[in-house]
Amino acid sequence: MIKLHDIDHVALGVEDLDASAHSWQVEFGLAERERTPTESFLACNYEPYSLVLRRTNNPGAIHTAYNLDPEFSLADAEKHLKDHGVLYTRSENAVEFLDPEGNGVHLVPYRPRDGANAFPVTSRRTDSLRQAGPRRLGHVNYLTADLPTMVDFYTTVVGQEVTDYLGDDAGVFLRIGGDHHVNAFVNTGTPHFHHVAFDLIDFGQIRSSFDHLAQHGRWFPWGPVRHGIGGNLAGYVRLPEAECFVELYCDMEQIDRTHLPRTFPDDRRSSNVWGMLPPRSYFRFDKETVDAERESLRSIWD
Ligand SMILES: [Fe+2]
Numbered sequence: 001m002i003k004l005h006d007i008d009h010v011a012l013g014v015e016d017l018d019a020s021a022h023s024w025q026v027e028f029g030l031a032e033r034e035r036t037p038t039e040s041f042l043a044c045n046y047e048p049y050s051l052v053l054r055r056t057n058n059p060g061a062i063h064t065a066y067n068l069d070p071e072f073s074l075a076d077a078e079k080h081l082k083d084h085g086v087l088y089t090r091s092e093n094a095v096e097f098l099d100p101e102g103n104g105v106h107l108v109p110y111r112p113r114d115g116a117n118a119f120p121v122t123s124r125r126t127d128s129l130r131q132a133g134p135r136r137l138g139h140v141n142y143l144t145a146d147l148p149t150m151v152d153f154y155t156t157v158v159g160q161e162v163t164d165y166l167g168d169d170a171g172v173f174l175r176i177g178g179d180h181h182v183n184a185f186v187n188t189g190t191p192h193f194h195h196v197a198f199d200l201i202d203f204g205q206i207r208s209s210f211d212h213l214a215q216h217g218r219w220f221p222w223g224p225v226r227h228g229i230g231g232n233l234a235g236y237v238r239l240p241e242a243e244c245f246v247e248l249y250c251d252m253e254q255i256d257r258t259h260l261p262r263t264f265p266d267d268r269r270s271s272n273v274w275g276m277l278p279p280r281s282y283f284r285f286d287k288e289t290v291d292a293e294r295e296s297l298r299s300i301w302d
Contacts, residue, residue, distance in 0.1 A: 014059050
């Protein structure tokens with residue numbers, strides 16, 4: 001059985017790499033660590049990078065990478081995938097494969113927390129990090145048409161654990177460590193990468209970030225909300241150029257080793273303790289929906 005340590009990075013494809021790299025630095029507060037003609041590597045904090053932007057004519061999510069537990073090597077990951085009959089490719093620093101719905105998954109080595117990396121970020125010195133960026137990459141979320149198959153794959157092949165269930169078949173939340181979820185699947189009948197989520201300090205930072213993003217023309221189809229399942233305060237920013245959302249959140253429920261998966265009712269409170277379910281546009285990524293949402297051309301209930 002493979003064991004993971006944490007989420008490492010997410011790779012998104014965008015048509016205009018310059019514009020997107022600029023946006024993630026100025027709007028979301030990430031720092032560009034490296035730039036090539038086709039890729040931008042961006043960090044929230046002292047990690048090498050948490051987000052990769054890749055120039056492509058086919059925008060959208062490319063892959064999510066997870067760090068292996070220090071006891072497992074890339075060779076162990078290869079053997080594990082072979083044992084499960086999963087086709088993969090091996091690059092210099094990753095084992096790469098697709099999940100059953102075609103989402104890219106990478107397994108990468110553990111990053112030792114030694115030297116300066118062993119210390120709290122607030123005790124360190126920097127001349128490159130921006131003010132008020134996210135604390136770290138936290139999780140991803142996918143829409144799925146085959147919830148049981150995806151959950152089976154991510155628990156037996158990728159190495160995640162079920163934290164909680166949403167109804168009998170509405171969604172499943174998965175974890176690696178203490179955070180309530182590092183990944184979640186929502187059963188909407190159509191597979192699509194839904195959001196990449198970044199951890200912020202508190203609700204004050206969410207407020208500052210939303211004010212800042214709004215000044216840059218961004219909008220928030222859902223939120224702020226308090227999720228019943230996961231407990232996090234969150235809001236969702238539309239990212240049309242990568243056909244997904246960015247969730248900014250804080251205060252996620254922390255899970256310990258005695259946790260047993262729970263089943264939350266598939267109702268409004270599990271989704272949003274404070275208020276409403278998301279608008280239908282929250283699950284759509286087509287141009288017509290995005291244009292209508294941008295200009296509020298129609299009721300959210302259309
Ligand atoms: Fe999320």
